[in-house]
Amino acid sequence: MIVFGSTLSPYVRKVMVFGAEKGLDMELRMAGMGRGGPEFAAASPFGKMPGFVDGDFAISDSSAIVAYLDAKYPDPNLIPAAPEARARTIWYDELADTIVMAAGSAIFGNRFVIPRVMKGQPDHDAADKAETAVLPPILDYLEGVIPQSGFLVEDRLTLADIAVASPFATLGCVDCRVDPARWPKTAAWVDAIHARPSFAAIIAKDQAAVAAMGGPVMQSAAA
Ligand SMILES: N[C@@H](CCC(=O)N[C@@H](CS)C(=O)NCC(=O)O)C(=O)O
Known part of the structure; x- marks a missing residue:
């Protein structure tokens, strides 16, 4: 899994901490403000960080990414069900x-x-x-x-x-x-x-x- 962006962005940090709390191995790749190349552009159509890629699935927006991670890796569950x-x-x-x-x-x-x-x-x-x-x-x-x-x-x-x-x-x-x-x-x-x-x-x-x-x-x- 690749997260595009810089953790100085609260949105990128949110995703990286969320993944770390789940014990996930996520690579952080510098992107945003002109950096990141075509993979980042494909994941984040408006150039906002974070972008995210997991195999052939790509998405942007920190809230969308953590929703994906919590559904795919439910233990520990970090978005309550009740x-x-x-x-x-x-x-x-x-x-x-x-x-x-x-x-x-x-x-x-x-x-x-x-x-x-x-x-x-x-x-x-x-x-x-x-x-x-x-x-x-x-x-x-x-x-x-x-x-x-x-x-x-x-x-x-x-x-x-x-x-x-x-x-x-x-x-x-x-x-x-x-x-x-x-x-x-x-x-x-x-x-x-x-x-x-x-x-x-x-x-x-x-x-x-x-x-x-x-x-x-x-x-x-x-x-
Ligand atoms: N709602 C988005 C916000 C993303 C966002 O605004 N990221 C800022 C960095 S803090 C960004 O990429 N700014 C650069 C730009 O707008 O070109 C999320 O949760 O991921």
């Missing part, structure tokens, strides 16, 4: 992909992708506004819903934890972290999910990749 838990898990996946990433893209894009990868002019105000105005209501929400067990759904690891924790790993690479004084439950939950071997190994590589390209570009550095 109706309410299943719906709740899909809600958290969607929360991560659209609501958290609305803030995440503005922050990571303007502090790393635009200045370091695209060599463009970042909009630091947009990044700061996303961090100070868009992210806090999301963190307030998470603070209110994280169960005592430390897992979002069914008191065990599911896609919900993997999907929601993934953007916070990308944000950690550009010095945007959950303040434990303001959101103690959320900060502890993020730390615990990121400490799992499936996440920790990827996060170490992501942080090294960001450092190798000069690290994040912050407002103060540009002023």
Whole structure:
């Protein structure tokens, strides 16, 4: 199985962590932003990462890929079968992909992708506004819903934890972290999910990749 993309993308990381939790052997191939060749183009018709290939089956979109993996490799099951838990898990996946990433893209894009990868002019105000105005209501929400067990759904690891924790790993690479004084439950939950071997190994590589390209570009550095 081949996953196309970079794990600096929360969507790609979600797929790689999901596969790692299932003990799957998945090759990560660099793709996106002009890279990846015809195999990636065939898997991802709009050039978005991740793309995915398993034999003669190709698909893109992280949620589609993890649905495929959970159906094909059901042990351990990471997308619950019970109706309410299943719906709740899909809600958290969607929360991560659209609501958290609305803030995440503005922050990571303007502090790393635009200045370091695209060599463009970042909009630091947009990044700061996303961090100070868009992210806090999301963190307030998470603070209110994280169960005592430390897992979002069914008191065990599911896609919900993997999907929601993934953007916070990308944000950690550009010095945007959950303040434990303001959101103690959320900060502890993020730390615990990121400490799992499936996440920790990827996060170490992501942080090294960001450092190798000069690290994040912050407002103060540009002023
Ligand atoms: N809903 C998609 C989102 C994929 C996506 O937007 N990926 C971004 C990277 S974080 C991307 O490929 N951006 C490059 C582009 O749009 O050309 C998923 O879950 O896989």
